[in-house]
Amino acid sequence: MNIRIGNGYDIHRLVPDRPLILGGVNIPHDLGLLGHSDADALTHAIMDAMLGALSLGDIGHYFPPSDPKWAGADSLLLLQQVDQLIKARGWHTGNIDSVIVAEKPYNDPNPLDFKKVTEEVFISIINGYRKRKNRTFS
Numbered sequence: 001m002n003i004r005i006g007n008g009y010d011i012h013r014l015v016p017d018r019p020l021i022l023g024g025v026n027i028p029h030d031l032g033l034l035g036h037s038d039a040d041a042l043t044h045a046i047m048d049a050m051l052g053a054l055s056l057g058d059i060g061h062y063f064p065p066s067d068p069k070w071a072g073a074d075s076l077l078l079l080q081q082v083d084q085l086i087k088a089r090g091w092h093t094g095n096i097d098s099v100i101v102a103e104k105p106y107n108d109p110n111p112l113d114f115k116k117v118t119e120e121v122f123i124s125i126i127n128g129y130r131k132r133k134n135r136t137f138s
């Protein structure tokens with residue numbers, strides 16, 4: 001059995017007037033992540049780990065922020081493309097282990113059920129891009 005391990009890391013600044021999207025899930029918050037795409041730092045880190053495991057570069061190579069084509073892009077769609085790159089080389093992702101480090105605590109009087117959010121993120125990543133398999137990229 002051949003196994004390769006990748007390590008991904010991403011960081012985005014929290015700013016007003018942006019959605020907070022992690023793992024494809026829009027999390028209600030007064031701040032969101034700044035970025036050229038949807039700034040989904042969790043999905044970006046996962047893509048970098050997948051690409052790094054096969055020495056295929058990083059997401060900036062495939063989806064450069066200088067290209068207006070990726071403005072506001074749904075990172076789960078980008079993840080689908082990375083998954084296709086991996087599969088085209090005969091590999092597949094067997095395990096994802098991620099840590100989220102947040103700049104600002106979540107202070108809502110009705111706190112999020114983080115177990116539910118984590119499950120939703122996982123389902124979104126695993127199933128989200130499968131559902132979008134037939135979507136095309138422009």
Ligand SMILES: [Zn+2]
Nearest residue numbers: 010040041044
């Ligand atoms: Zn990013």
